[in-house]
Amino acid sequence: MSDASSSALPAFTRTAHPAPVPGETRAEAIADPKFGTLFTDHMVVVDYHADKGGWHHASLEPRQPIPLDPASSVLHYAQEIFEGMKAYKHPDGSLALFRPEANAQRYNASARRMAMPELPEDLFIESLRQLLAADKDWFPTAEGATIYLRPFMFASEAFLGVRPAREYKHVVIASPAGPYFKSGHKAVKIWVSQDYVRAAPGGTGAAKTGGNYAASLVPLAEGTEKGCDQTVFLDAVEHKYVEELGGMNLFFVMDDGSVVTPPLTGTILPGITRDSLIQLLRDEGLSVREDPYTIDQWREDATSGRLVETMACGTAAVVTAVGTVLGPEGEFTIGSGGTGQLTQKMRDVLTGIQNGTRPDPHGWVMKL
The missing domain is CATH 3.20.10.10 (D-amino Acid Aminotransferase, subunit A, domain 2)
Structure with a gap:
């Protein structure tokens, strides 16, 4: 199942969070974040439907629970993939990604193995850009800290039957993160x-x-x-x-x-x-x-x-x-x-x- 070469990418709609975390509270939270326990205000969601031209809707929206039918395929047949990557702050204050095209390629390799649609690489990278632009103030201040990015895709079609789903969601969330191991850089x-x-x-x-x-x-x-x-x-x-x-x-x-x-x-x-x-x-x-x-x-x-x-x-x-x-x-x-x-x-x-x-x-x- 391949859509990585789709010519027209969906335009993003943007909905700001109506009640973002207050700046003072955010500053305290990002001063020394643990790994994978703190999340930013927004998320990206891109929808796929085999009968609607593939990837057809992209949005930046408030981070919130995802509505999911109890019969959604992912809950029964585990069609799900993800990536792990980081955003880094450079000395000039700009944000940067490290080899994001390699993550996009691996995402699609995982999708092929799990009988899921490929995501155009440009759309994968743009979804990261959109989220980081909205939540750049969440970058942690602790030394060596980063914003950890978690793109993931899952089968959202509601059906019971062993076959590849026809509906999927690509989602990206972000987490200000400190060291992965509690021991820091020790062996x-x-x-x-x-x-x-x-x-x-x-x-x-x-x-x-x-x-x-x-x-x-x-x-x-x-x-x-x-x-x-x-x-x-x-x-x-x-x-x-x-x-x-x-x-x-x-x-x-x-x-x-x-x-x-x-x-x-x-x-x-x-x-x-x-x-x-x-x-x-x-x-x-x-x-x-x-x-x-x-x-x-x-x-x-x-x-x-x-x-x-x-x-x-x-x-x-x-x-x-x-x-x-x-x-x-x-x-x-x-x-x-x-x-x-x-x-x-x-x-x-x-x-x-x-x-x-x-x-x-x-x-x-x-x-x-």
């Missing part, structure tokens, strides 16, 4: 899930769809009970190859300067931070290989000292060190257990590009 401890898998070959692992995350919640809770910050998943077939965390990709840094990251075989989400980090590491003259890497290799390389750092990366947490790995077979530490030099450097380079304090050699930043 995290992760749990190795042995009894559960995140995705299987031929499944939806490469799509950013809610069901993948729902599947990770039980093992994530299991890891939390063990005192861990995140859970790492192994492959579904042999249960030995490291794939990804519940929402982050992994990189393994060796003592010879080479870096390994698990290959994209259809069970791993193709992270935009992952792709950016591969390029930035190569810019540093490092060899980056996309090769399978087993949990036994990880343990052996960490124990022998061959492995000096492990980096986890994603939009929310950017680049974070993995210091300790805990599993049913015991615990092992990577390097000193803290944040290594390369992890810190790559975090500084990436956030510098995103925040406009470093050069952008690859043209990744889009000023708004």
